[in-house]
Amino acid sequence: MDKAALFARLDAQEIETPSWGYADSGTRFGKFFQPNSARTLSEKLADAGQVHKYTGICPLVALHIPWDKPEDGNWDTIKDEAAGHGIRIGTINPNVFQDQCYKHGSFSNVEESVRRKAVDHHIECCEIAGKTGANGISLWYGDGTNYPGQGDFRARRKYFQDSLCEVYASLPADQRIILEYKFFEPAFYHTDVADWGQSLLFCQKMGDRAQVLVDTGHHAVGTNIEHIVATLLQEGRLGGFHFNNRKYADDDLTVGSINPYEIFLIFNELVAAEYDANDAIARECAQNVMYMFDQSHNLKDKIEATIQSTIFVQEMLAKALLVNREALQAARANNDIMLAEECLRDAYGTDVRALLAEWRENKGLASNPLLAFRESGYTAQVAEERTAKHGAVAGGGYQ
Amino acid sequence: MDKAALFARLDAQEIETPSWGYADSGTRFGKFFQPNSARTLSEKLADAGQVHKYTGICPLVALHIPWDKPEDGNWDTIKDEAAGHGIRIGTINPNVFQDQCYKHGSFSNVEESVRRKAVDHHIECCEIAGKTGANGISLWYGDGTNYPGQGDFRARRKYFQDSLCEVYASLPADQRIILEYKFFEPAFYHTDVADWGQSLLFCQKMGDRAQVLVDTGHHAVGTNIEHIVATLLQEGRLGGFHFNNRKYADDDLTVGSINPYEIFLIFNELVAAEYDANDAIARECAQNVMYMFDQSHNLKDKIEATIQSTIFVQEMLAKALLVNREALQAARANNDIMLAEECLRDAYGTDVRALLAEWRENKGLASNPLLAFRESGYTAQVAEERTAKHGAVAGGGYQ
């Protein structure tokens, strides 16, 4: 691929950042606080704007309901505020895992009243998606059980399917549902939407605008994610990604920090499909994938972590675009394992940093976004402002 | 469930044993030989007959083609020989992983001639299935790749689907295809039919008589297999089992040796579906599941290992039948996790050995099949006969 084509493709790249990625997060053992972390929606939008300002490819922000619901219910104000930071609303993310009523599940709950509450919350999210001009709603469920016997697997699946189909009927006509799966956590014996197979079955029941969301940390260790990606593309059912990285479980580390090659291999499938003249379903699907981060920046500065992740993902796209696809297909046709693999390694081994710096300079962006953001003084400034507004975060000593 | 009903259900239990389970097996580091192991189809049928003689619930034997193909191609003789041992043919298992032509795959091979050879072999197996009065053909594929870049995932899936659909068209009208999946091995980067989702998608494309086969050792560690079982039952797509146990990978240890409770939990789902008045699809599906072992008896005596496995599976069925389903459903309806779990633990904790000894005595079987077989002298006898026929197995010292 020549530089002009490559730059054109880079121009089209858009990544959504989640509003909750700018707030403090932690583990079940506690949270370590940062004075500059965002606590209000306005602060989250401002921080998301910083990421877009320095990277140029993060114009979308995901909202989490009810966390990001304005008190006055006026979404026009929020859209305007986002626009003021150069960004817009991406997906709407319902929350049916947090309230006490969901102790025994949301869509899988044996109590009809709880399922009703959960469905109604989703319908409200569909309305918000309409009002905010979002891309769609992005669904994740903690539903599952902790002990053998606790739940009736088939009854739960029936409840789930009925609930999802009712929500689907409320989806704005031009939007999508993307349904995430997760191997385990917070449920530790079984999870109702545990793998791509479970998610795909539900999507088949819902309809064409229901697609699977792949979170790169939500698989059993060793799972070949790029194979799942290719399969979903071929079926026209890949809706989006939540990028992050993991070494053990759903560690939610910044993407590329543990196994960067794996993310490259995922992009290799996406790019192959985008330019595949012979597979219209996969090609169209690939061209409409929604990309997002879902990471827990427990110790890293949140904006820095998001910028670092963005640059990494941009590098992986660039490297995947550099794969010599003719040589790759020729090697495969000859069962030449060595040359086929070397096609990928050559592209992955290429240092694309200078190329991306050039692309950024063409856009009027800083060539090194991470460094430029660090030097901007934003962190210290908002730490001061937010401490003044919200009070100091908990300090040292035994609390 | 009262004893009469329980015994009636036990009467109906049938487990298929694989012909290859009576032959020597090993690891990539080598095989340790046993003088009494079966080397011919006749010896395998005789050994399978022993297992049925002592357990009373193993009247079926699975054949592997071409390993078990008679030289004269006369299947009537084989059926008669099996009948002479009190058994009959269960499923036919094609082999497209062993020949040198399958170095780069069978149904996924880029070479049309190899795919043709593989499809033709399957069609031959369908014919054998018809001639032997088998239940169906049972399919497993080693197809996959060892290195990133080596294969075109989507092209391989297309080849796979087309091949499977062609095979399906040759299936005897009263028989089934059951399609196995496996997380990895012998391919170490990706496997074409890697999980239940991949298998189910292919079954959907083939037709109603294509169902998923669950091998209990073919999942990522930690996978909740009983949840998959319940899901496939609900979809009417659970075709059969390959029972074994594992601690690490596809270790193919005897079933129940590492985590016996897991097998109980699987039977709990099967029994729940068999007696579920409200889910006709799951009920009918459960009543037609085909049960088989697929184990590598590397160190244990093969017949003893198969008898031990059979007794274990019978015990797990008995325990699952003892679950108080009314109490279980009541506890679930109350979100009483503790009582729901205790329903399962009570049944699992019950010592059913005396009950099963009684059931066996009613049938004229030895109350302790393993001991009775040991005392029969069969092992020493066939060791002598087979050594005389085939020569001594390799002895000690550096070979």
Added chain:
Amino acid sequence: MDKAALFARLDAQEIETPSWGYADSGTRFGKFFQPNSARTLSEKLADAGQVHKYTGICPLVALHIPWDKPEDGNWDTIKDEAAGHGIRIGTINPNVFQDQCYKHGSFSNVEESVRRKAVDHHIECCEIAGKTGANGISLWYGDGTNYPGQGDFRARRKYFQDSLCEVYASLPADQRIILEYKFFEPAFYHTDVADWGQSLLFCQKMGDRAQVLVDTGHHAVGTNIEHIVATLLQEGRLGGFHFNNRKYADDDLTVGSINPYEIFLIFNELVAAEYDANDAIARECAQNVMYMFDQSHNLKDKIEATIQSTIFVQEMLAKALLVNREALQAARANNDIMLAEECLRDAYGTDVRALLAEWRENKGLASNPLLAFRESGYTAQVAEERTAKHGAVAGGGYQ
């Protein structure tokens, strides 16, 4: 083993329950509250007393500092209060993972002042251990890093070793340090004390009264824990257990809920060593192992969960005592894998519930502790009292 000897051994069994196991716990996604959960040390001691009252084998309670530190610093009062509930203090557990100052580690921190603070906290815990007549101090560290490059592995180990050795010097002369290891979490790239090898090396450096603590949920999936147990017994370095169960990560489910056979196999090693006339080191070590639970009762009632766990562990000890050790050793001497395994399966398959009911009745205990506790009305009573005292727990609806 005859019944008298078996009952005598059961008489000697003591399990420690942790004070924090009676308080609400959750996941990083939130906590679901129970109105009867303990919030003060007094409530925790009362709840621990209930477990001992119904099971008869839980006379010890572990304290967590600073959570369980009395405001007035008067430990005599606490000892008396515990005694009033029929229990006494077991181990003292320092906490150096919670305070903001430990964001970048405790003993592994690059800042000397933080390491100092952590060591001083341990020394205080040694003093408390002396004052309360505890068994020793039980150490666990969340120390680790989330990203490659973040920490200097060797420098951190040096800091750790120096800190531990300083703490060891403050240990009461008749007490022990038991040092826990954990595969991962809350650190997601590396953990300083990640496995038994890391823990053992530190214990070797500390001295003879430093031993390894095995938490059954702190290993990579598939790890053979009973082999580690046997190894540590042989080296005289097994100090204690934290019992729980897991399916995926450190799920902290109630012990025996996922793989009960594994816990039986661990007890089989412990019992084998306790009665091993030929291995004095292992025998003495086994006779002094400290047993504790460390579970997160996120959804189950905490007292019920602890009683259920206690009964389970008692059953596993009873089953391990029933293993025919002469037959087992004979089978092993003959390389008779089948009979050796059957020795374990026979004992495990035995229903010991009637036997344990008899043992309980001899002691004047309820034959079914779980049921008896449920029927006692304690849960409703303290729910009312504690709600009155602390206010209602958060209710339904979006909070």
Added chain:
Amino acid sequence: MDKAALFARLDAQEIETPSWGYADSGTRFGKFFQPNSARTLSEKLADAGQVHKYTGICPLVALHIPWDKPEDGNWDTIKDEAAGHGIRIGTINPNVFQDQCYKHGSFSNVEESVRRKAVDHHIECCEIAGKTGANGISLWYGDGTNYPGQGDFRARRKYFQDSLCEVYASLPADQRIILEYKFFEPAFYHTDVADWGQSLLFCQKMGDRAQVLVDTGHHAVGTNIEHIVATLLQEGRLGGFHFNNRKYADDDLTVGSINPYEIFLIFNELVAAEYDANDAIARECAQNVMYMFDQSHNLKDKIEATIQSTIFVQEMLAKALLVNREALQAARANNDIMLAEECLRDAYGTDVRALLAEWRENKGLASNPLLAFRESGYTAQVAEERTAKHGAVAGGGYQ
């Protein structure tokens, strides 16, 4: 590090290739044969010579006894033959897993006669190590059990320790024993030397010249290998590496094919120790580590796979040498996780291929060893010669 220093370090790099890496290998499901594979020791030495000829850093070849034992027992001839190919003997590898007598273990066998045979074989290997001027003997054991109850863990450890100590006494005075560990396979329930802790304990018992060998594929998935490496360096007990890569189990893929960053992180620890002025034990240990491959080239051409692996490892060393260690230590001292990580990512992201091509040209080597070897025609030539000598490998069709 400036280029001169970097090149000097690259000059000193030596990697040992295993003789068995040039022969056909496979899985338990069978082998796919290559006509050019080495079948005799002479062919293996010739192939190893090719790898060194094209890469310049593989002057050592590991031998496996008895596979590589000359019929006439004349090791001087072998040394000369190796020298003729520009190489010399590295380590001697005993084999006590293959013969039928080892069915129930080697050093762990309950039969004294088998342990004796195994010890004698090791003593013979020590003699061969002396005669061939090797670096030492490299030990790996398949010993373990497949079923609970099968073995007495502590008795086996005692046998193991006694055997190893006897072997250690026969080791040439200037040589080392390196003891490998493995998580599982070919044993599937427990493995006697299962992890670095087990190996280290045995090394402590043997003496100072006994060290641990790390095979990068022999851990539970997720294990932080670089942390183990740093720990062993600090203890002065890291003896050597077997490089390869894995996605699932011990897949023995070519190193760097699945997670190249992990190998970089291992080299980062090795380089850090080599140049650590403050840790003499780790520094000396790092400077004496023995590097080897242990891979199964089931489908790739064996020489090409070894060249590819060598180039990869050379690249990782070069990248690790490029890490700015002052900046890294400064970032760590400031708890600046982001900058510390970026130090590693900067080095890893650097394309060192041109640099290494220059280094090769300085040495008179082809700049692209893989391509140069491919173009040399060696493969076709030896395929013809070896087919003529040994006969054609098994062809297509059902065998």
